[in-house]
Amino acid sequence: MRHPHRPPPRRLVHRFRRLSRQSSTSASCSGVTPLTVQTRTVLSSGTASLVGLIYAKLTARLGYAALRRIAAGTWTAALLVFAVAEHWAVLLLVPVLTGIGSGITMPTLTVLVDHAAPAEQRGTATSLQATALFGGQFASPLVFGPLIDSTSIATGALVAATGTAGILAALFRLREPDQSTDRAEPETEDRRQTPVDDSSRHDT
Incomplete structure (x- = not known):
């Protein structure tokens, strides 16, 4: 039984075609080409x-x-250039600046998540990071x-x-993460877990 409020498939196809024509027309009018x-x-x-x-x-x-x-600064600069630039040559700076920001942000976030999350929760933290990224794009x-x-x-x-x-202003309030403690903890744990040879004690 067809739902009374659901449009038939043909009307949906016509709607999608009309939206596609409108999108292509607006893109061509704004100078956007493949x-x-x-x-x-x-x-x-x-x-x-390259980054x-x-x-x-x-x-x-x-x-x-x-x-x-630097990543937040390059994104801010890219958006400002995009807002005020009027020549196509200047607009070429926009993808270059956004590329610098993306090339820095993605590996940096991955490393920081790896350092901050416990070993058993790193997979979940990385998945949440990817979900937030695609959620923002959507x-x-x-x-x-x-x-x-x-x-x-x-x-x-x-x-x-x-x-x-x-x-960018909020990032200036953050301090550099201290990694010395992260490296020192496994060494101390290894020393605690290293068994002591009883024979060496008797020899002494």
Whole structure:
């Protein structure tokens, strides 16, 4: 039995087709082409990969706290450039800056979660981290889409930049995590668990 409030399948197909045409029309009017999307993706992923190659050196020289501040700073700069830039060459800085932030943030969060969570809960903590990441990617169009429709793209970028600037300010209040205690605890536990040879005692 068909539900009285459920639209028939043909109407759903027509709705999806109409939404697809509207999306493609609005994208073409705003100057977004497949080449633009591919260029942005290549620049962002390529920059993140380059950061990953030197991540160990960056961590040894700067530390985790400084890297998190740099990541939030690059995201804020990317959003500000996106809001005010009018030339396509300047807009190329946006995927480069976001790539730097992503290339720093992902391994840093993974390492910090690994240090903070107990061994039996590291899998759960990593799963929650991935869930929060994808949840943010899903929720951001729902939040900023109506805002941009009612105002402008620049306003949406400025509001997002305000949020990342707040994160940057909060990160300046965090201290560098002390890893010396984490390394010392296993050594002390190993010393406690090391059996003492009774024969050596009798020899002495």
